[in-house]
Amino acid sequence: MTAVFWFRRDLRLGDNPALLAACACGPVLPLFVLDPALWGPAGPSRRAYLAASLRALDASLRADGGRLAVVSGDPVRRVVEAARRVGATEVHVAADHGPYGARRDREVEAALAEADVALVRTGSAYAVSPGRVRKADGSAYQVFTPFSRAWAEHGWRGPVEAPSGVDWRHLAEGTADLPRPRLPGGLELPEAGEDAARCRWSAFLDTGVAGYDELRDRPDLPATSRMSHHLKWGEIHPRTLLADLAPLHSVGARTYRTELAWREFYADVLDRRPDTARDYLRPEYARMPYDEPDERFEAWCVGRTGFPVVDAAMRQLRASGWMHNRMRMVVASFLVKDLHVEWQHGARHFLHWLVDGDLASNNHGWQWTAGCGTDAAPFFRVFNPTAQGRRFDPDGAYVRRWVPELADPERIPDAHDPSAEARHRVGYPLAILDHGVERREALQRWETIRR
Template sequence: MTSILWLRRDLRRADHPALLAARDAADGELIVAYVIDPKLWANAGPVRRAWLAATLKATRDEFDDGLTLLWGDPRQVVLELATRVGATSVHVTRETTPFGHRRDEAVAAVLAAAGVEWVETGTPYAVGPGLVHNLSGGPYKVFTPFAKAWRGHGWPDPAPRPRELPLRHVGDDDKATQAIRQALAAPDLPELPQAGEKAAHARWREFCDTALTAYATDRDLPGTDGTSRLSPYLKLGVVHPRTLLADLADQRGQGAQTYVTEIAWREFYADVLWHNPSSAWSDLRDPLSGMAYDEPDDAIEAWRTGTTGYPIVDAGMRQLLAQGWMHNRVRMITASFLTKDLHVWWPIGAKHFLDHLIDGDIASNNHGWQWVAGTGTDASPYFRVFNPVTQGEKFDPDGDYVRQWVPELAHLSGKAAHQPWEHPEGYAHDYPTRIVDHAEERREALRRLGEVTG
C-alpha cells in the first residue's frame, strides 16, 4: 500500500506525528508532497514567497530529495496524485485557520468519494485550538486564565524523528519548480535567515545559550538581539512549539518562563481564531463597530515607507521592508501609530504586515493588531495611545535601533535620535518632518472614541 503525507505548515522531519502516521500506514511506499496553491502564492507577496521557496528547498534536503512539489488547486492535485500512485490514505497535520479548515474539508470530501482515507494527526500547536475550555465548557476570552488552563492541560512529549522512510519521489510539477526558482530570484528581496530545520535548531540553541536568561527584559529592546527570531520557522512548522517547550521544561529562570508565556500567546490567538473565524478580518468585539476611520491617503504611504517623521515608527517600517521582520515591541508602536495617529482601520495595516512578514501568521498578526486597535480579545483599551517618542526613549534608550535603520539620524547621539526636531542639526541629512502632530491626533482619537461609547 502507498500512503501520502501532504505537508503544509509542518515543513520538518522531527517531532512530526502526521509523518509517523503516514509511515506506519505505508506498506511499501510513502510519498511526501507539498502543493503550491496558485491563489495563495499570488497573494503572498515576494518576500513571503521567497521564504517559503527557500524553506521548501531545505525541506527537500531533510527528506533526502524525496519531497514531491506540485502546483494547482489542492482539491484536484491531491486527488490526482492519490489516483496516480494508488494511495489508500492521505495524511495531514490538522489545519485550524478558517481557510485551511474549509480547504481540508473540500479535499477530504473528494478523496472520500474516491475511496481514499483522510487522516488528520496533530496540529501546528502544542495544544490544538479548541481543546482548552473554561469551567462552563466554552472558550476563554481573556489570555491570563487561558494561559493557566493551557499549562494545566499540558502537551505530549516531542515525537521521535524517523531515521528510515520508504520515500518515493514521483516527479515535480514544472510550474512548481519554476515558481520556486522565480521566487528566489525576485528583485529587491531582503536578506532572509538561513532556511530549514537544521537552521531553526541551530538558532534555537544559540538563543538558549546567549539570550534566554535575559529574555524577560531584553525581548522589549529592539536594539538588542534579545529575541529568539524563531517566529519565521514556527510560521511554516519548521520547528514545532512542543519541541521548544520540552527544552524549556527544566528551566526555572524568568527568561524561560516568559518564553513559555509568549508561546501561550501564540496558542491563545490560534484558539480565538478557531472559535471566531470572522475575527480574521473583522472586529472581534462590537463596542467600536461605529468608529469613524479615515480612508488611506498619502499619510499611510509615509507609514508604509518609513517616512512619517517619527523615528521609532520609521525605523520599524524600514526594518520590515529590509528584513521581512520587525521587532515585536515596534510592531505595537507602528500599529498604534496607524490606528490612533492616522485613524486607519486595523485590517489595512494587518494586510501590509502579512504582505511583508516572513513570520506572517494570520491568527497572531491580526489579533495582535486588534489588541492594539482595542477591538479584540484582551484588547488594549482604545484610549491607550502609544506615544512614539516616549516609547522610543523607553525601549531604545540610546537610540541605537533608530540610527541603525534611519541613517539620516546617525549623526544624533543618544536619545536625541528620537526627537530630531529638538536638535539644531536634526534635519541636516534630509530626514522628513512629522506628517502629523501626535498630541493633536491623540485628542482626535479620543474624540472619535467618545462618539461611539458616549
C-alpha cells in the first residue's frame, strides 16, 4: 500500500512521527507543494530560506535513495493528482493548526475522499498540539502562567528515530525545480536544514543554555539559541529540544523551556481565536485613535528614525531576516506608542522580512506589546528607546554593528544618544520625534478607551 507524505512545516526526516506513520504503510512519495497562497505573499527572506531548506531536505532524501517531489499550484488539486499518480491510498501530514492551513487541509481532505484516499494527521509542529491543554471544565486558558503549568503537567512524547529502509517513490514528470529566489543586496541568511538545526542546537547546549536566563536580553552578545527559524520550518521539533533540556536543572534551561511554552501558548490562542491573526484580541483597543502610516513609518521600516537602538534593530531585520527578541519589543513599542500606528502594520512588515515569521508568535507578540493581547504588557509601559539601548547594549556594540554611521567611538562617543553635531558629521538623522511628548500623547489616547 503506497502512501504520500506531504511535507509542510516539518522539513526533516528525524523525529517525524507523521513520516513514520506514512512509512509504515509501504512505499512513500515525499511531496512538497509550492502553494501560491503562501509563496506569493512571503517576503524575500522567507522564500530564500524555505528554498534552501527544501534543498537540504532533498539532499537528505537522495542520500537515502529518494528525492523530493516538488509541485506548484493549489494543494487541493496537486495533492490529489500526486496521490493518484503513485496509486496512494493515504496522504500523511502533521496537523496544521494555523487559520489558513487548517482550512486548506479540510478542503484537501474532502477532495481526497472523493478519490478514495484518506488524509491521515499525526502530531503537529508543537510538543503539545493546540487544543489539548485545557482547564478542568474544558475551557481554554486565557493567560500564560497557568497554561504553562498545565502544559508541563500534560507532557509530550519523546523523539522518534528517522525512518530507515524506505521504498521511496518518485514522480516521473510534472515536478518543478527547487526554487532559487534572488535576495536583495546585503541580505544574508543563516544555514538551513535539519543538519544545521541540530548543529546549532548542540552548540547552544554546550555553550549558551547555562547563562541564557541572565544574558538573553543582550542583543550585543551571541546569547540566544537562534533556533526560531529552525522551529518555524520544522527542521527540528520542539520535543527534541525539550528532551535534551530535561536532564538540565540550570535556571537557563528552565527559562528556555518557558520560552518554548510561550510559543505553544500563542499557537493555542490562535487555534482558539483564528480571528486574532488580524484583529484585536481585546477589541476595545481597536477604538483607540491611531495615525495612518506616513513618512515616519517609512523611516521606522528602513532604520532611519534617529533613535540608534531602534534603527539598529530594523537594519538587523533587513540584513539578516532576524531580530533579537528584546529589540522586537522595543521597536514594536516605538511603532505603536511613539508613532501611534496600529500593530498590524508592524506585524506585516515583520512577516515580510523575518525568516522565522510565525503567524501565531509574531502577531500575538505584537499584541502583547500593544497592550491588546493575552498577558499584555500594560499600555502605560512605554519603552524609552534610549534607556533600553543603554540598559541592554551597555557598550553600544549592537548599535555600532548595525548602524555603521555610528561605528567609530572616537567620532561618536555615545552611540545611544549622539549629539546633533555628531549626527550631522556622519550623516545620521536627528530623532524624528520627541519620545517624552509622544509618550504623553499615547497615554492620552489610551484614556479615551478607559472612560
